[in-house]
Amino acid sequence: MSYNEAETRFWLIDPVLRDKGYNEHWKLKLETPAPVEPTGSKGRRRSGAGRTDYLLCVQVGDMPKPLPVAVIEAKAETEDPLKGMQQAKGYADCARFQVQYVFATNGHRYGEFDKPNQMPNGPFPFPEFPTHDDLTARYAKDSGVDVTKPEAAMLFMPDSAAFPKTRYYQDAAIRAAFEKILLCEQQSEPARVLLSLATGSGKTVIAANLLWRMHEAGRLTKPAHFLCDRDELREQAWDKLAKAFPKGSVRIVKSERGKNAAKNAKVHIATYHTLGLDDPDQNYASFLTEYYPKDSFSVIIIDECHRSAWGRWSEVLRRNLSAIQIGLTATPRELHESEKKTAEDAEITANNLAYFGDPVYEYRLIQAQEDGYLAACEIVRLKPSIDWKTFTREEVLAAKPIDARTGLPVMAENLSETYTAKAFDNALILPERIAAMCQDLFRRLCEHGGPEQKVIIFCTRDLHADRVQMQMQRLYAAWCKEKGVTPKEHYAFKCTAEGGSDLIEQMRGSGERCFIASTVDLLATGVDIERLNAVVFFRYLESAITFYQMVGRGTRIHEETQKYKFWLYDYTGVTELFGTDFISKSLKPRVKKPRGGEEGGDDSGGEEDPLPLPEIVGGQPVSITSQGRYILQRREGRDVPI
Template sequence: MVPKATEADTRAKLIDPALHKCGWTEEHIKREVSAGAIEIIRGQARRRAQGRVDYLLRIKLNPDTQPVAVALIEAKAEHLPPNHGLEQGKLYANSKRLNVPFVFSSNGHLFVEYDRITGLTSQPKPMNQFPNPVELQARYEQGMGFKLTEPSALPLLTRYSGGEGNRRYYQDAAIRAVFEAIAQGKKRAMLSLATGAGKTFIAVQLLKRIADAGQLRKALFICDRDELRSQGTIAFQKVFGSNAMAVSNGKPEKNARVLIATYQTLDIDTEDGGANFLTNHYPENYFSHIIIDECHRSAWGKWSQVFTHNPDAIQIGLTATPRQIEVTEKNKEALQDAKITADNHKHFGEPVYEYDMSQGIEDGYLAACEIERRDVLLDGKKEREYGVTKEDLKRRKLLADAYTGEVLSPEEARKTYRAASLESKLILPERVSSMCSDFFSHLLATGGPEQKTIIFCASDDHADKVAAEMGNLYAIWCSTNGKKGVQDYAFKCTASNSGGDYLADFRGSMQRYMIATTVDLLSTGVDITPLRNVVFFRYVQSPILFYQMVGRGTRIDTPTGKLMFRLYDYTDATRLFGEEFLTKFTKKSEKPRGGGEGNDDGINGPPPPPPERTIIAQGFEVKITDAGKYILTMVDGKAMPVTVEEYKERLSQKLIQEAPTVEDFRSRWVNPNERRTLLSHLPDAGHSALLVRMLEEMDDFDLYDVLAELGYGVAPKTRIERVESFVYKHEGWLKGLPERAANTIKALANQFAKAGTDGLESQQIFRTPEVMKAGGLESLKLVGKPGDLLRQTKERMFVA
């Protein structure tokens, strides 16, 4: 029985040749890959295989321009109907994924198209009728309402700074969505991307490509806190150098082209802020482009003055909050969120691109979340909806006024305390003790007490009490188990005690500062990648604030092997997740009231640490965990561990410096001396390319394809696929040769399938049995110089 052809066979033997005949070269095609979904099984996280899109078709106007994605093709095995992959392709193509208007599905013989602009689906058509690049460009331009040759579209065609090796598929989709809006004549655009998805990277690339297009005069990047300003300044200066500067009181930094400022510095952080710093230092329409980071953080009235003062500027809002937040509760915070969302949408319009937390988890770029809902002492639902009455308080052992510390009897307490007032107006020591004890027991059951954790508390005083209680529990545990405890195990991190001073240690040290108790200080903008737990001891009524708090845990941390975090909910805060969003999470069952007694989650003792192995590859020490790979390499003269993604970014940037376009790269690659020089100028003297090939499991690919994908976004071909494409791309040339000479050329090409570029440059190539059997040197002498024919074979091997 003959086995059925696979999707790979369909791509290589049917679709690739058909696309080439229609004018789609390798430089028009990109393979988009995601990190691979994270799944949680019995409390342990692991990665699945990488996600992959078969073909992303891109329009390229000339060798120096950035290709613009316009379509995708889902390939299916030839025995399946041609529309078999259409629904999957439509899912990928929408404005929450790849953001392209045309979707194709093909079995290699026929194709079906879905046009997102018109909403029409075609009948099956033969592959020889597949639209060529010129046709799709015309349809794209007509649907979008602009031509790619117009000045307003120039940022779309401006290439990425440092190549395409350092961007993710959704970041490219978001950047294109903004540039498309600008090309359509719009001056406002909003992007909604989850915390940890790289909004700052997007902001930097937006402004850099606008600047390279010659359309940036002065830009302003506004953020909410000093920590965010520092992070943003570092990111912008990596690309803009001294042309990007942080604005502070007394230093408007007007010589720089990109200014990074906080709301507070500009005097637009409060409702009655006079915007004095803004108006005194920067005349009207001083800025050509303005990006507001975390635009959901402030109500419209707080920062509108920066827009009204620069009415002609391109205005871009970045938010981590989902577009649709269903406000079912009529409390002050929820209603304020609704107003902020409405104001943002009124000003910016609907987001031009969205990438939410659930999608980030599904793609494997954000840590998976396991929810542990707890209900300690009081009836959570009743408590949240109706508050706590004197009758409820009579069974409490001790009550105290949160402001005075005075012990109260139930009779002396207020008639009713709303849920949001607990721990801020009424201290229940029994409740604090039970919550902390319950949570500490979960730490012990999930790896031990020394896990980076944020506990969100109701007030500064509440944060003090929780920190003290957690510290006591830890000290008792250390004493009981004969352990030497870490220093500063639990600490309060709030504005009142200059909590920001602790952030560096909390973020970086694994020997100190494990449990941070806070109110608002850590709710946004602080990257703590090793964070394992987010805990709610505080009632939260603002959906916007809730999403920000949860976002603290979503970053993956490769050095510690972190792929997941746990969300412990003691106040029913997770009700604020949208229904659609909830389905993406792993939720553990509800637990009985009372807390801290036993553990019924099916885990007997601490789980094993994430598996980690160290290998030596190309002379480098490489540590590998499920969270990713990182490499010990030299950075600024010091041996530093960097992730493979960071390492690839450095390699891509250097490659683009040496060979700005793929044409330059191809020209240098086919010349042995030029290729050796090029590789020697790459990081780690060319070993970097070999290392990336090994770590990315691309042993079947020539180094040419590894580097072409990394620097220029060209879809890579295996050595065998490249030989197969050589035959159909140069069919006319081969047919023009005598049969024996053509067979010899094909035999020479097959040496590439075995050994890559080096195989074609072997001094013994004409003596290999396969080449000699096909006709050998003598068959080529009848046509021309064998050396010239071999050189042409090598050059044609890499023709797009």
């Protein structure tokens, strides 16, 4: 009677591996949670186990942690070891686990895929499988990393005791970063590393363990610096890094009694604002230059580097050219040449790729959903009837527009020639449109879990966010009155640069208050709200980078409330940006267009201009029509709603 897969592993494979010098600690078993499915209002996790993979590791001397170099797949005794070992699968597994080889065996013969040659080989007799020493030497040759040198010790260091159970992709990302650093150092080149992982995948944990392992390997001869652009990101970094390192080793950069509070810390956490990097009236970074001489840091990690490392902010990088510089981002790496591109996207992409090089490791949203680490996504596409219309100046004048801010009449000279849908709520306020969209959204929330859900609504500008917040609050108050229930505190609130950020923590932590946040850009990146049930687009977008960051707000799973799915309500067609490929392209500098033109609604960022903001009150009936429901999947290497 022939052996099945498990029996083949136990009786035929493991004994040979032991004879070849691989002990039990050098065979790493990896298990993922069961995948999630977008069933019902909150989704569900499939019953049973997730995926199980086995990595084969090598060990150098008495280093505390073995180094994964290969995937080894066991097959039933009667199966062909080359079955399923296509080039695409082999390459994908190598990239996914950051290894050089994929082996498959039925206990008698084995086949392999090696990353350097990018092709399957075999079958070979399994007793001829490479010994531990042979595979170690082969890895060093194929990867270019001399694992015997002291500099390579960080590859073999354990994770911090605070985060000992890292997910497979987190460890893979750290190893990929270390390998790039070692190769750069061996070639006497500046070490520049880019990691691209989906929002919610734990990039801050990666940063914490990466720095800890470098510290344990003696690589932090000077302080490390974690650089971000928002207070919320700084606090999240502090939470993870302070747990990873001993007390007092991690400090937030700030002035205390005329001194740098982080002076003696091993890891310094700062925002650009703290360093004086965002003051347009200064030609230098005051805090940075006062307290940090050139080459003060051994490692710099730039969080959300897709938007943060350039312009005035890059001064901290230029002053530390000898430091290892690592960029973290969730944004797809290249922007496709299409009508969806913007000049800002192209500049960001070009800067990242030119400075850091291609990402050494990527972990996409769909892969994380298949692994059961991130929530599934159900897309609901909707369209306001009025968005098919173009308003002329004469039509707007005939409606007797008033300034939405002052209530004063708007004159013809302050109006654009035409107003298309992308101008609505940015350059032309249509109260009936706002009311219809809010009414439709509130109804859908009631149908799929009730109105008391955690929701972010992305609006066009600050005034638009105000109107949306008020409308959602009115709808909720009416619902509470009809149902005879007591309204919850701060049901709807605005969270923009003008205020409301103090309620983010309550939205994150409480199930009893702060449900609906209307925002422009403030919640677009870096804010972890695991409870978030829906992401809503009331604004038009052309930037795929911005879009992916905003979508990422809903991707986290919340086990306590059994949230395994988030809803994406698209009222403006932004989900067409899913699947956008990213390539670098040099574009001419963007010219600001008049309000009301086709370029509106993408990058106002809530900034108010001094011109009157026309509002048409009455006479504009609006209905919302469904454009279908979709599930986000991965097809032929692209994110596709199907």
